[in-house]
Amino acid sequence: MTIKKIHLKDKKEKTPLRGHPWIFSGAIQDRDAGIDDGDIVSVCDSRGNRLGCGYFNSKTRIAVRMLCFGSQEFTPDYLRMLIRTAVGKRTGSPLLRNTDSYRIIFSEGDHIPGLIVDSYAGHLVMQCLTLGIDRLRETIVNILNDEIKPASIYERSDHEGRSLEGLDPVLAQRYGTTPHDLVMHEDDMKYYVNLLQGQKTGFYLDQRDNRALVRKAAEGRDVLNLFCYSGGFSVAAALGGARRILSVDSSGPALDLAKKNMDLNRVNTPTDFLQADIFQFLRDETITGDFIILDPPALAKTRASVHNACRGYKDLHLQVASKCPAGTVILTCSCSRFIDMRLFQMVIFGAFTDAGRKASIIGKYAQPCDHPTNIFCPETEYLKALLLHVE
Ligand code: SAH
Numbered sequence: 216m217t218i219k220k221i222h223l224k225d226k227k228e229k230t231p232l233r234g235h236p237w238i239f240s241g242a243i244q245d246r247d248a249g250i251d252d253g254d255i256v257s258v259c260d261s262r263g264n265r266l267g268c269g270y271f272n273s274k275t276r277i278a279v280r281m282l283c284f285g286s287q288e289f290t291p292d293y294l295r296m297l298i299r300t301a302v303g304k305r306t307g308s309p310l311l312r313n314t315d316s317y318r319i320i321f322s323e324g325d326h327i328p329g330l331i332v333d334s335y336a337g338h339l340v341m342q343c344l345t346l347g348i349d350r351l352r353e354t355i356v357n358i359l360n361d362e363i364k365p366a367s368i369y370e371r372s373d374h375e376g377r378s379l380e381g382l383d384p385v386l387a388q389r390y391g392t393t394p395h396d397l398v399m400h401e402d403d404m405k406y407y408v409n410l411l412q413g414q415k416t417g418f419y420l421d422q423r424d425n426r427a428l429v430r431k432a433a434e435g436r437d438v439l440n441l442f443c444y445s446g447g448f449s450v451a452a453a454l455g456g457a458r459r460i461l462s463v464d465s466s467g468p469a470l471d472l473a474k475k476n477m478d479l480n481r482v483n484t485p486t487d488f489l490q491a492d493i494f495q496f497l498r499d500e501t502i503t504g505d506f507i508i509l510d511p512p513a514l515a516k517t518r519a520s521v522h523n524a525c526r527g528y529k530d531l532h533l534q535v536a537s538k539c540p541a542g543t544v545i546l547t548c549s550c551s552r553f554i555d556m557r558l559f560q561m562v563i564f565g566a567f568t569d570a571g572r573k574a575s576i577i578g579k580y581a582q583p584c585d586h587p588t589n590i591f592c593p594e595t596e597y598l599k600a601l602l603l604h605v606e
Contacts, residue, residue, distance in 0.1 A: 270347025446473030
């Protein structure tokens with residue numbers, strides 16, 4: 216079967232020539248008749264030279280996500296090579312020796328746009344984010360089985376972004392049986408993870424390095440863990456010798472899991488849990504903690520929402536900055552891809568200026584090694600964290 220072609224407008228070849236995998240719809244000059252959404256297409260410059268191939272969707276602003284560049288053809292063997300490379304990056308890494316759970320495939324970060332696979336103690340959770348990847352599902356499951364020999368594979372394709380692709384959510388057991396209450400290990404910490412219903416694929420694997428940081432920084436501190444979810448940071452703080460911990464989240468099931476996780480780790484630090492809207496909580500309550508963890512959900516989910524998201528981040532920091540005692544340490548995180556470190560820092564700067572408080576940055580952090588940033592696709596860099604010291 217010959218692959219149909221799309222031609223880019225003059226000069227628009229620069230992006231794929233640099234290895235960036237996204238072709239926006241506005242960059243396309245014309246396309247062969249009969250290309251369906253989800254098809255693999257050849258991408259050519261305006262003179263007909265082949266730039267590579269990718270999968271097409273007319274419904275999304277990113278019309279093509281590139282799977283290979285130059286004269287390389289996209290075949291099941293090529294996909295197997297990409298998956299094998301991604302797996303090899305993790306399984307051989309001394310940086311991941313302290314855990315049995317990590318991300319094995321990170322979409323564009325591993326040159327497979329639209330595919331996420333996380334491994335929890337040998338059980339895989341996969342997410343197909345795009346129509347192009349949906350079409351490759353069966354091949355992907357077969358390759359994962361061959362290359363990883365997992366205990367099970369569960370598909371959690373319930374990411375909200377799928378609706379933009381014209382796709383419904385899919386939840387399905389693809390291989391074996393995935394347990395409801397799996398326990399994962401990270402250093403000597405243990406966490407219950409709900410792979411079938413928990414947030415994301417069950418756990419915030421991307422905060423692993425920051426959990427280690429919290430564990431180091433928490434000694435003797437009164438910790439306020441805001442947006443705690445299943446208590447990842449609370450357990451780390453407790454094992455790091457925190458004096459007291461208050462964990463806050465708006466989700467009841469998240470707090471139940473956080474409690475279970477504290478028990479699982481036999482934490483005897485005085486610990487409280489509070490179900491509350493944190494924006495309101497910060498307005499109403501005085502802050503007693505002197506180590507505050509701020510890890511809200513992505514407040515900017517689209518480029519258009521950046522302005523409002525910045526107001527949200529500023530509001531949170533303004534409340535904290537106005538109320539926290541001198542000497543407080545704050546770990547503040549943003550997982551909004553559309554807000555880069557410079558903008559994040561500017562928003563925090565604005566909040567502290569308005570609050571009339573002095574603070575300094577004593578650490579800057581990013582996502583861990585199993586969430587690699589594709590150097591040709593800076594958009595894959597999304598997690599930012601700052602450790603602040605308030606005077
Ligand atoms: N820090 C967590 C991950 C946080 S994810 C970890 O390391 O595991 C964001 C969390 O914020 C979710 O658990 C969600 O339930 C909660 N959340 C979202 N909006 C909220 C709000 N307005 N007030 C309180 N919690 C909120």
